[in-house]
Amino acid sequence: MLKIDGNFKNKHILSVEQFSKSDIKLLFTETDSMKKLVVTKGGNNKLQHRIMTALFYEPSSRTFSSYIAAMERLGGGIIPIHGIENSSVKKGETLEDTVRVFSSYSDIIVIRHPETGLVARAAKSSQVPVINAGDGAGEHPTQALLDLYTISSHFSLHKEVTITMVGDLKYGRTIHSLSKLLSLFSKVNIIYVSPATLKVPKKILDYIKETKISFNEITDFNEAISQADVLYMTRIQKERFRNIASYNKVKNSYILNIKRLEKAKKKMIIMHPLPRINEITPGVDDDPRAVYFTESVANGMYLRMALLKLALTK
Structure with a gap:
């Protein structure tokens, strides 16, 4: 698992263990910029013509919608797959094969899965960056990062x-x-x-x-x-x-x-x-x-905007 080491571009985000304090500072500085952008202009077209696939195999409303809102506010496109019943996994396709297919369509893939460790395993089959949006009882990197961002603001x-x-x-x-x-x-x-x-x-x-x-x-x-x-x-x-x-x-x-x-x-x-x-x-x-409704929810969108921008443009 690659450390961020000051460069987010084209790297999988699978665990918070990839982050150093300097990586967090860089991400939070970009998050501040995204917050200002949304408040003043609503968004921009920095990720125009970029496509994000969201593969969510567990129930989600906030995280799923947060990623979609983040990508759309930066001008990007979305391929949303929400639920096993809406994918070829129901026919028996492995997550690895699904990722191989969607990495041909998109520039980044966000995955939530009920099995611990499966997102990291699937990432090995991807040609594009994969973000872990929660893997069973394993990790949820962006939730932890947005929580840390909220804590650090107080x-x-x-x-x-x-x-x-x-x-x-x-x-x-x-x-x-x-x-x-x-x-x-x-x-x-x-x-x-x-x-x-x-x-x-x-x-x-x-x-x-x-x-x-x-x-x-x-x-x-x-x-x-x-x-x-x-x-x-x-x-x-x-x-x-x-x-x-x-x-x-x-x-x-x-x-x-x-x-x-x-x-x-x-x-x-x-x-x-x-x-x-x-x-x-x-x-x-x-x-x-x-602050769970008044700050944390919006902070999640700002942070995911920052992460998508850093992963795809720098």
Whole structure:
């Protein structure tokens, strides 16, 4: 897997492990430019005559639409394939063969797939850059990058900051990717809060241990809220459970409501990768510290615009 090393052009984006702090700075600077572009002009034609294929084999509304909006705001074209039933995979075609075909039609391919590691495997068959839009319980690089962008707009990552991650930490690919990114910043402290059956995988903990950043695993939600500069809530992912009984045992483990927020810092932010089920009550949405609708969604489009531009033009 190639490191970015200051040059995004024609490189697959499969894991946050490809990024250094200087790569992140470059991407975020371009993201700032895309935000300004959209706010002032709505977009441009920088990617005119470029085609992006979006192959999504798992349900998605935000990420799928975000990539489409990003490409269209830069003047590019789209080949949208949403759902296995709308592709030749239903006939038995492998993802590798599908990628071979669509890399002949397009300049870049964005893939979401339910099987961990399959996007990286399929990328080996592509003639054009492939972006991982989520591979099972593996990674979700652009979600983690947009989350880091949102965090960095509120807190300096070069000063002490506590990021509290709550919910499904076992299957939550956004948690896995964001943890790896945060481990680049030595003054970050991570607090993990989850049911015993949904703890952070050992391989993720081993990864961040090597970087020597501070982290802790606890179960006391109220304690975690009081310490958080960033409270990162996630849903319990029903689709990852093999039986409904196991899901029902943990689905209501951690629910953030207005009462619980009384224990939170005045200058903190509440984040969520979405979709939200019941882990944040609707009353919290109006709290000025809640940024999952007001900032994160738009930041995702700006960052993906930046990534597409860097991958295809520089």
